[in-house]
Amino acid sequence: MSDVRVEEGSLVEVRGLTRRFGSFVAVDQVDFDLPRGKVLGFLGPNGSGKSTTIRMLAGLLAPSAGSVRGFGGLDVVKDTDRWKTHLGYMSQKFSLYLDLTVQENLRFFGTVYGVETKTLDERIAALAERLRFQRTLSELTGSLATGLKQRVALAAALLHEPELLFLDEPTGGVDPKGRRLFWDLIYELAADQGMTVLVTTHYMDEAEQCDRLAFILNGSLIAFGTAPELKQALHGRLFEVATSGDPFLALAAVRDDPSLEDAYLFGVRLRAVARPQAIDAARRLLQPFGSPEPSEPSLEDVFVSLARLRAKKAVPA
Amino acid sequence: MKTLIALTWKEFLQLKRDRLTIRMILMIPILQTFIFGYAINYDVKHLKTVVYDESRSTESRELVAKMTASEYFDVVGSVGSLKELGDTIDAARASVGLVIDREFGKDLHRGAPAHAFLIVNASDTTTASQAMAIGSGIANGLSIRTLVQRAGWKEKELPVDLRIRAWYNPDLKTATFIIPGLIAIILTFTLIQFTAIAIVRERERGTLEQLQVTPVTRTQLIIGKIIPFVLIGFVQLTITLLLMRFLFGIRIQGSVTALYFVGGLFIAAVLGLGMFISTVAETQMQAMQMSTFFLLPFVFLSGYVFPIDGMPPLFRYLTFIIPANYFIQVVRGIVLRGATLAALWRPIALLTFFTVAIIALAVARFQKTAD
Numbered sequence: 001m002s003d004v005r006v007e008e009g010s011l012v013e014v015r016g017l018t019r020r021f022g023s024f025v026a027v028d029q030v031d032f033d034l035p036r037g038k039v040l041g042f043l044g045p046n047g048s049g050k051s052t053t054i055r056m057l058a059g060l061l062a063p064s065a066g067s068v069r070g071f072g073g074l075d076v077v078k079d080t081d082r083w084k085t086h087l088g089y090m091s092q093k094f095s096l097y098l099d100l101t102v103q104e105n106l107r108f109f110g111t112v113y114g115v116e117t118k119t120l121d122e123r124i125a126a127l128a129e130r131l132r133f134q135r136t137l138s139e140l141t142g143s144l145a146t147g148l149k150q151r152v153a154l155a156a157a158l159l160h161e162p163e164l165l166f167l168d169e170p171t172g173g174v175d176p177k178g179r180r181l182f183w184d185l186i187y188e189l190a191a192d193q194g195m196t197v198l199v200t201t202h203y204m205d206e207a208e209q210c211d212r213l214a215f216i217l218n219g220s221l222i223a224f225g226t227a228p229e230l231k232q233a234l235h236g237r238l239f240e241v242a243t244s245g246d247p248f249l250a251l252a253a254v255r256d257d258p259s260l261e262d263a264y265l266f267g268v269r270l271r272a273v274a275r276p277q278a279i280d281a282a283r284r285l286l287q288p289f290g291s292p293e294p295s296e297p298s299l300e301d302v303f304v305s306l307a308r309l310r311a312k313k314a315v316p317a
Numbered sequence: 318m319k320t321l322i323a324l325t326w327k328e329f330l331q332l333k334r335d336r337l338t339i340r341m342i343l344m345i346p347i348l349q350t351f352i353f354g355y356a357i358n359y360d361v362k363h364l365k366t367v368v369y370d371e372s373r374s375t376e377s378r379e380l381v382a383k384m385t386a387s388e389y390f391d392v393v394g395s396v397g398s399l400k401e402l403g404d405t406i407d408a409a410r411a412s413v414g415l416v417i418d419r420e421f422g423k424d425l426h427r428g429a430p431a432h433a434f435l436i437v438n439a440s441d442t443t444t445a446s447q448a449m450a451i452g453s454g455i456a457n458g459l460s461i462r463t464l465v466q467r468a469g470w471k472e473k474e475l476p477v478d479l480r481i482r483a484w485y486n487p488d489l490k491t492a493t494f495i496i497p498g499l500i501a502i503i504l505t506f507t508l509i510q511f512t513a514i515a516i517v518r519e520r521e522r523g524t525l526e527q528l529q530v531t532p533v534t535r536t537q538l539i540i541g542k543i544i545p546f547v548l549i550g551f552v553q554l555t556i557t558l559l560l561m562r563f564l565f566g567i568r569i570q571g572s573v574t575a576l577y578f579v580g581g582l583f584i585a586a587v588l589g590l591g592m593f594i595s596t597v598a599e600t601q602m603q604a605m606q607m608s609t610f611f612l613l614p615f616v617f618l619s620g621y622v623f624p625i626d627g628m629p630p631l632f633r634y635l636t637f638i639i640p641a642n643y644f645i646q647v648v649r650g651i652v653l654r655g656a657t658l659a660a661l662w663r664p665i666a667l668l669t670f671f672t673v674a675i676i677a678l679a680v681a682r683f684q685k686t687a688d
Binding site for chain 2: 058059060081082084085087089091093094095097098099107108109112113114140
């Protein structure tokens with residue numbers, strides 16, 4: 001699981017990235033490459049080290065060990081100020097000045113990023129049109145609805161045309177229509193301008209669309225790849241059983257069988273992942289509880305399975 | 318440079334929308350100058366006085382008349398017994414009681430000591446010491462006049478002729494002492510709190526993090542925060558100086574430029590303290606409470622109202638680390654005595670030392686907590 005994933009033409013290379021807080025290791029030896037012009041979904045439970053990783057990549061937090069290099073030879077620690085000019089950052093907490101108007105906020109952040117006044121006004125107009133908030137430019141930011149605020153915040157992060165955009169749970173509290181609009185724009189930006197996007201999310205449907213997925217658990221990167229690649233690992237091995245009796249009893253009966261990598265309940269259904277060499281044995285094991293149907297793994301299955309596998313490894317039997 | 322202008326501009330825009338803070342910035346110097354300038358008065362006149370005159374003689378009436386004429390004592394009633402006099406003071410209907418002995422008039426004529434008692438409610442020490450001093454002064458005056466008459470001298474030829482000149486504050490007005498020092502208190506009162514809150518608010522709302530992902534450097538961030546508050550400080554300094562000059566008639570004897578120079582130093586020190594608080598406090602409420610914590614020693618140990626010379630050694634040493642102490646010395650020196658910066662080099666040097674130390678500490682902490 002810890003082999004370095006190197007891709008051609010990567011924008012940022014992360015090697016051995018580690019962050020300790022006292023004796024607690026929040027991020028442990030993480031390696032990956034950010035592919036240029038792709039949308040990378042960063043997944044993991046709360047407290048798994050996602051935010052800490054992003055904060056290190058954004059130059060907000062110094063790594064305890066390891067390196068982050070990119071943008072043609074810059075180092076996040078040595079060239080922090082120049083590094084930051086290549087980034088856009090939109091945090092999960094809405095962080096524009098609520099007591100400034102939309103226009104004032106955008107002018108302020110644009111200027112701080114060093115965008116020339118004339119260019120800045122053009123870009124503000126263009127983004128306002130694209131993100132549909134032209135009419136709110138002179139309104140106080142604090143008076144806007146959540147979805148609108150989030151679009152303005154996105155615009156603020158895009159004014160300097162960053163090569164890499166960080167989105168930390170960008171769609172929390174936004175209605176489904178707003179989420180669609182938001183994601184359409186993100187993919188458009190990645191495709192048109194070759195912008196790389198690193199996004200954390202809890203929504204599996206959002207994750208499914210990402211070009212690449214990274215799954216982080218307890219500070220370690222436990223999976224990295226495209227959604228089909230990740231699902232491939234479970235392909236043909238996931239069975240679902242509509243149990244005729246008590247599903248809990250069924251789970252207890254099969255859970256520790258050597259033919260299974262993992263078993264868990266999904267509603268009242270029993271789901272089981274067979275070991276690659278023991279698919280037939282697994283079928284026979286499950287048969288008494290109901291007919292085992294091969295099931296198409298969802299991302300959720302992949303992650304639940306990976307997480308449980310990891311937990312089992314961590315506690316030796 | 319464009320970044321700094323943008324940062325400062327942003328602060329002013331925010332300030333412009335924050336009506337309450339603007340009002341506080343302008344009203345605090347005005348209100349405090351009014352309140353402290355008019356209300357604090359050590360020169361306690363018109364003390365309510367009750368008289369028990371057992372003598373009922375021309376001489377006793379003369380004593381009472383002299384005391385009334387001093388304007389320090391107002392006779393509010395006469396009583397017929399010591400007990401009645403005690404009751405009146407107990408009930409706080411009077412704070413001074415004058416008892417004149419039955420033989421006062423006769424004794425004075427005979428050349429024997431004539432007795433009178435002045436009873437003072439000493440629970441308020443300022444009032445009491447004033448009443449006692451003025452009372453003994455009047456008694457001494459009467460004694461001297463009597464002795465001089467007996468000796469057949471002229472009153473102008475007293476053996477000791479001490480002439481007193483009150484420099485810098487000839488009318489002994491309390492306001493003249495209070496208001497220059499008040500400048501330090503007003504600046505402390507507002508600026509520590511505003512700076513601390515301005516930074517903590519950005520952290521609370523997440524805008525500080527948003528700024529930190531931009532290429533803005535920490536130094537730019539700090540300077541951008543400080544510039545508006547330095548200007549606010551100078552506005553408050555100006556308001557107070559104008560009120561001092563035109564409302565209380567206190568002229569600045571020394572150089573106004575020097576005053577603004579030292580004012581700038583002190584403003585920087587107070588802003589540094591505010592910034593320091595912002596690195597410790599997590600919420601705006603905590604920032605406010607901590608500001609109050611710093612404010613109290615600034616008021617009580619700065620020599621603003623309570624003379625440092627009168628403090629026990631421990632507290633006198635404590636006043637050494639209160640920057641307001643040095644600032645007040647310098648302001649009083651420049652405003653009242655017309656002292657030059659050179660003459661005030663010692664407090665200025667110490668103020669500079671503390672200003673630099675506080676800012677260095679605040680910046681160091683600010684850099685650390687941002688990680």
